[in-house]
Amino acid sequence: MADSTMSSATPAANSNDLNKPFRFGGQNFKRWASKVLFYLKLMKVVWILTAKNPKKVDTKNMSEEELVKHEKYAAKWENDEEDCRNYFLNCLSDELYDYYSHTYNSAKRMWKALQQKYDTEEAKKKKYAQPLFQLKMSENVSVVAQTYDLQMIVHEIISEGIKINEKMQVTAIIDKLLNSWKEFQKGLRHKQLELSIVNLMARLQIEAEVRRQDKKNEAFANNTHSNHANNHQGNGNGAKVNFLTSSDSAPKGQNNFQRQNNFLNTRGSI
Structure with missing residues (x-):
């Protein structure tokens, strides 16, 4: 029983x-x-x-x-x-x-x-964290500068005694990247668990510099091409001349994120 x-x-x-x-x-x-x-x-x-x-x-x-x-x-x-x-x-x-x-x-x-x-505490966290998730990046301002602004918001939240771990910060920054950075963003998503804020900021700075240099080279190539075409027209010669930009010189199929990794590999990982 x-x-x-x-x-x-x-x-x-x-x-x-x-x-x-x-x-x-x-x-x-x-x-x-x-x-x-x-x-x-x-x-x-x-x-x-x-x-x-x-x-x-x-x-x-x-x-x-x-x-x-x-x-x-x-x-x-x-x-x-x-x-x-x-x-x-x-x-x-x-x-x-x-x-x-x-x-x-x-x-x-x-x-x-x-x-x-x-x-x-949770209500307070939501209140202060709201600007972090609402902020959107603009095409008219440097991505690196906007990322620093984002970090300032994070520091203000932390100063209120609210904990925001580094992985959350990394994810927030990657999620807010512009549409024009979409391919680069995809590459970062695969690495976001390994990235620290310092690593991420370094990669963003390098990518921004690569893009700036690409635009500079493209503008120079277009200007040279235009001047060359005008000279040929003046001489009655319609021969077409092709110029390589920095993006053309990269191996076919490589995006900026891959090119940046090649750059990092030649100088040591960040």
């Missing part, structure tokens, strides 16, 4: 374990909070978060019957409150467990404290 009782109780316990939320360490509070509330509901103690402490209720004017009911309610509240608090603590990281277990003696106070700290 004992074995039968244990086997029938085990699935319920396992079911509760499967619904237990991840241990909260300071990130993704809203997701964690939603899982915690569902878990506490399954454990039938979620009501403690909204119930009034019966110890604070005045019992002087209660009838004998009301007093008996109140005492039963108070005993249930005390038992469920302790369970709720412990369930909460077991859903926290060791560091947060140590802090909240010594600081708050009730589940309701602990819940309010977590909400005030982490719900507010």
